[in-house]
Amino acid sequence: xxxxxxxxxxxxxxxxxxxxxxxxxxxxxxxxxxxxxxxxxxxxxxxxxxxxxxxxxxxxxxxxxxxxxxxxxxxxxxxxxxxxxxxxxxxxxxxxxxxxxxxxxxxxxxxxxxxxxxxxxxxxxxxxxxxxxxxxxxxxxxxxxxxxxxxxxxxxxxxxx
Numbered sequence: 001x002x003x004x005x006x007x008x009x010x011x012x013x014x015x016x017x018x019x020x021x022x023x024x025x026x027x028x029x030x031x032x033x034x035x036x037x038x039x040x041x042x043x044x045x046x047x048x049x050x051x052x053x054x055x056x057x058x059x060x061x062x063x064x065x066x067x068x069x070x071x072x073x074x075x076x077x078x079x080x081x082x083x084x085x086x087x088x089x090x091x092x093x094x095x096x097x098x099x100x101x102x103x104x105x106x107x108x109x110x111x112x113x114x115x116x117x118x119x120x121x122x123x124x125x126x127x128x129x130x131x132x133x134x135x136x137x138x139x140x141x142x143x144x145x146x147x148x149x150x151x152x153x154x155x156x157x158x159x160x161x
Contacts, residue, residue, distance in 0.1 A: 020091070022090065023089065028122065030085075033080050038081045039131050042077075052070050055069070063094075064092050068090075094107075108146045113140075
């Protein structure tokens with residue numbers, strides 16, 4: 001005799017707590033002010049400064065636009081080699097099971113963590129197309145960045161109180 005199992009009751013499909021609805025380039029810029037001069041061989045290494053910012057806007061209930069902004073500037077001997085800027089955005093829907101107090105950290109840590117590899121690839125490609133070696137950005141610890149910003153904001157608030 002065959003061992004019959006009870007049919008399982010159909011369950012509603014579980015939606016993930018975080019859904020990426022779309023991702024896109026909002027703004028992209030590459031400036032190469034002195035191409036003939038900057039592409040000449042040089043003994044000195046360029047100084048590269050990277051600035052990163054994250055912003056989130058509520059566009060509907062539980063739906064947010066998160067924008068990851070990355071600016072890379074390269075200088076050699078106090079002369080600008082290139083400036084590359086990208087604003088890479090994504091539309092994210094958060095599930096109802098995410099507690100209200102966790103929404104801000106999810107938007108400022110998890111969402112940019114998901115966007116970063118795409119923005120990183122674009123920066124590498126645009127610097128390569130500009131005549132330079134591809135600028136490969138190191139991975140970013142968005143959790144540490146978030147906690148630093150929260151501590152700085154708390155210190156500023158305490159100082160102004």
